[in-house]
Amino acid sequence: DAGITQSPRHKVTETGTPVTLRCHQTENHRYMYWYRQDPGHGLRLIHYSYGVKDTDKGEVSDGYSVSRSKTEDFLLTLESATSSQTSVYFCAISDVGTRNTEAFFGQGTRLTVV
């Protein structure tokens, strides 16, 4: 798993509640990513970070925010969860960026919004 830990691994929450997912890495990699995976859509990029406090939006960023206050942690927050955000969420890390090297993935967090 290239030193990536996602927490929690599973969560059920109610519509309208805030939810925060955590990605922790021990590799000291600069780049960190959040994806969601849904049937028929593959993996879609939500947000990514290219350094501490440096983040940018991905393809499906609406309804999500992120924070990166230190190299090892990248937090994904759903301010007010909706049923359409039921998904499997994956975190990934990359050392010098995916133009030059690969990204490594965590094991995923399964989120159900009821």
Added chain:
Amino acid sequence: GQQLNQSPQSMFIQEGEDVSMNCTSSSIFNTWLWYKQDPGEGPVLLIALYKAGELTSNGRLTAQFGITRKDSFLNISASIPSDVGIYFCAGPRGNTDKLIFGTGTRLQVFP
């Protein structure tokens, strides 16, 4: 935005057969990555390609970076049951490090 189209969407093959799948885009990519995902797990990198025309092997897997830079191919020779999974192509979008993925090819191998 950029999209990566994978084909076929799914394949059902017999153990021992060879497999071919591809990934195409309307835009140029400078890096192609091929991942495999097992059920309940995160994607794992199989092969990385960084140069147009590059042909790279990893055991029974061979991938090629298309000369037009708009496509890539993955071949698996002599398939075995543990090849079952979803195969994704991926690449950084434009001149950024935003890694985007294709929709995947689901492979089933029957003994």
